[in-house]
Amino acid sequence: MWWWALARLVLAPGAGVLEAAVVAGGWGLSLLPVHCVPKGQAEGALAAGRWRRAWRAVTGHRGDAQGEA
Structure with missing residues:
Protein backbone atom coordinates (compact mmCIF):
# COMPACT_ATOMS: atom_id res chain seq x y z
CA MET A 1 0.00 0.00 0.00
CA TRP A 2 2.83 2.41 0.74
CA TRP A 3 4.14 2.11 -2.81
CA TRP A 4 0.74 3.25 -4.09
CA ALA A 5 0.92 6.30 -1.81
CA LEU A 6 4.44 6.99 -3.10
CA ALA A 7 3.26 6.83 -6.71
CA ARG A 8 0.38 9.16 -5.86
CA HIS A 35 12.35 -13.42 10.29
CA CYS A 36 13.57 -13.12 13.86
CA VAL A 37 14.04 -16.01 16.24
CA PRO A 38 15.19 -16.00 19.87
CA LYS A 39 18.98 -15.73 20.10
CA GLY A 40 19.28 -19.15 21.72
CA GLN A 41 17.56 -20.80 18.74
CA ALA A 42 19.33 -18.86 16.00
CA GLU A 43 21.79 -20.76 13.87
CA GLY A 44 25.30 -19.53 14.63
CA ALA A 45 24.22 -17.55 17.70
CA LEU A 46 27.02 -16.54 20.02
CA ALA A 47 26.81 -17.17 23.74
CA ALA A 48 26.43 -14.30 26.19
CA GLY A 49 29.75 -13.14 27.62
CA ARG A 50 31.75 -14.31 24.60
CA TRP A 51 33.70 -11.06 24.28
CA ARG A 52 34.41 -10.90 28.00
CA ARG A 53 35.85 -14.43 27.97
CA ALA A 54 37.90 -13.68 24.86
CA TRP A 55 39.31 -10.49 26.42
CA ARG A 56 40.23 -12.32 29.60
CA ALA A 57 41.95 -15.06 27.59
CA VAL A 58 44.06 -12.50 25.72
CA THR A 59 44.95 -10.27 28.66
CA GLY A 60 45.23 -12.99 31.27
CA HIS A 61 43.06 -10.89 33.62
CA ARG A 62 41.01 -13.13 35.90
CA GLY A 63 39.97 -10.59 38.58
CA ASP A 64 36.51 -9.37 39.48
CA ALA A 65 34.81 -6.11 38.47
CA GLN A 66 36.81 -4.06 41.02
CA GLY A 67 40.05 -4.79 39.16
CA GLU A 68 41.52 -7.27 41.61
CA ALA A 69 43.85 -9.71 39.94
Missing part, protein backbone atom coordinates in the same frame (compact mmCIF):
# COMPACT_ATOMS: atom_id res chain seq x y z
CA LEU A 9 2.73 11.52 -4.02
CA VAL A 10 5.05 11.70 -7.03
CA LEU A 11 2.48 11.72 -9.84
CA ALA A 12 -0.67 13.37 -8.48
CA PRO A 13 -0.65 17.17 -8.10
CA GLY A 14 -3.16 17.08 -5.21
CA ALA A 15 -1.27 14.58 -3.03
CA GLY A 16 0.14 15.77 0.24
CA VAL A 17 0.50 15.06 3.94
CA LEU A 18 -1.70 11.95 4.08
CA GLU A 19 0.19 10.20 1.29
CA ALA A 20 3.53 11.24 2.78
CA ALA A 21 2.53 9.79 6.16
CA VAL A 22 1.44 6.51 4.57
CA VAL A 23 4.73 6.30 2.65
CA ALA A 24 6.87 7.04 5.71
CA GLY A 25 4.97 4.62 7.94
CA GLY A 26 4.75 1.82 5.41
CA TRP A 27 8.37 2.09 4.37
CA GLY A 28 9.46 2.11 8.01
CA LEU A 29 7.41 -1.00 8.74
CA SER A 30 8.95 -2.74 5.73
CA LEU A 31 12.36 -2.41 7.41
CA LEU A 32 11.33 -4.46 10.44
CA PRO A 33 13.04 -7.84 10.64
CA VAL A 34 10.19 -10.31 10.31
Whole structure:
Protein backbone atom coordinates (compact mmCIF):
# COMPACT_ATOMS: atom_id res chain seq x y z
CA MET A 1 0.00 0.00 0.00
CA TRP A 2 2.83 2.41 0.74
CA TRP A 3 4.14 2.11 -2.81
CA TRP A 4 0.74 3.25 -4.09
CA ALA A 5 0.92 6.30 -1.81
CA LEU A 6 4.44 6.99 -3.10
CA ALA A 7 3.26 6.83 -6.71
CA ARG A 8 0.38 9.16 -5.86
CA LEU A 9 2.73 11.52 -4.02
CA VAL A 10 5.05 11.70 -7.03
CA LEU A 11 2.48 11.72 -9.84
CA ALA A 12 -0.67 13.37 -8.48
CA PRO A 13 -0.65 17.17 -8.10
CA GLY A 14 -3.16 17.08 -5.21
CA ALA A 15 -1.27 14.58 -3.03
CA GLY A 16 0.14 15.77 0.24
CA VAL A 17 0.50 15.06 3.94
CA LEU A 18 -1.70 11.95 4.08
CA GLU A 19 0.19 10.20 1.29
CA ALA A 20 3.53 11.24 2.78
CA ALA A 21 2.53 9.79 6.16
CA VAL A 22 1.44 6.51 4.57
CA VAL A 23 4.73 6.30 2.65
CA ALA A 24 6.87 7.04 5.71
CA GLY A 25 4.97 4.62 7.94
CA GLY A 26 4.75 1.82 5.41
CA TRP A 27 8.37 2.09 4.37
CA GLY A 28 9.46 2.11 8.01
CA LEU A 29 7.41 -1.00 8.74
CA SER A 30 8.95 -2.74 5.73
CA LEU A 31 12.36 -2.41 7.41
CA LEU A 32 11.33 -4.46 10.44
CA PRO A 33 13.04 -7.84 10.64
CA VAL A 34 10.19 -10.31 10.31
CA HIS A 35 12.35 -13.42 10.29
CA CYS A 36 13.57 -13.12 13.86
CA VAL A 37 14.04 -16.01 16.24
CA PRO A 38 15.19 -16.00 19.87
CA LYS A 39 18.98 -15.73 20.10
CA GLY A 40 19.28 -19.15 21.72
CA GLN A 41 17.56 -20.80 18.74
CA ALA A 42 19.33 -18.86 16.00
CA GLU A 43 21.79 -20.76 13.87
CA GLY A 44 25.30 -19.53 14.63
CA ALA A 45 24.22 -17.55 17.70
CA LEU A 46 27.02 -16.54 20.02
CA ALA A 47 26.81 -17.17 23.74
CA ALA A 48 26.43 -14.30 26.19
CA GLY A 49 29.75 -13.14 27.62
CA ARG A 50 31.75 -14.31 24.60
CA TRP A 51 33.70 -11.06 24.28
CA ARG A 52 34.41 -10.90 28.00
CA ARG A 53 35.85 -14.43 27.97
CA ALA A 54 37.90 -13.68 24.86
CA TRP A 55 39.31 -10.49 26.42
CA ARG A 56 40.23 -12.32 29.60
CA ALA A 57 41.95 -15.06 27.59
CA VAL A 58 44.06 -12.50 25.72
CA THR A 59 44.95 -10.27 28.66
CA GLY A 60 45.23 -12.99 31.27
CA HIS A 61 43.06 -10.89 33.62
CA ARG A 62 41.01 -13.13 35.90
CA GLY A 63 39.97 -10.59 38.58
CA ASP A 64 36.51 -9.37 39.48
CA ALA A 65 34.81 -6.11 38.47
CA GLN A 66 36.81 -4.06 41.02
CA GLY A 67 40.05 -4.79 39.16
CA GLU A 68 41.52 -7.27 41.61
CA ALA A 69 43.85 -9.71 39.94
